[in-house]
Amino acid sequence: MTPADAQALLAEHFAPWVLDLGLEVTEIGAAETITRMPLTPRLARVGGIVSGQALAAQADTTMVLALAGHVGDFVPAGTVTLDTQFLRPGTGSAILCRAMIVRAGKSLAFARAELTAEDSGKPIASATATLALP
DSSP states (O other): OOOOHHHHHHHHOOOOHHHOOOOOEEEESSSSSSEEEEEEGGGGGTOOOOOOHHHHHHHHHHHHHHHHHHSOOOOOEEEEEEEEEESSSOEEEEEEEEEEEEEESSSEEEEEEEEEETTOEEEEEEEEEEEOOO
């Protein structure tokens, strides 16, 4: 699967408000998936930092795409749990999210994501998720 394939999956299977985040799939494969979210005024909260809701949505979306990269095709997984730790304010031009599947079973998959500021490389947040498989 190529980043262009994953970008098409994103457009086809995700809600319009998720698409409004402007996520770009820069890398996808069996080991990890990376998305880039440009920071726009629409995503900012007080003080000009990216909202936690946008970060959580980027992490969740990237982990679902990581599952697609892991198995080689889109899986209509449902998020059962999403645990997000916010480490510092997200600022700069974009946030990068690197996600991987820790374990994929028959009915559940477990994923992890790390979000960093593109400009500084500093960690912004981390997340884990449990995904229910159809």
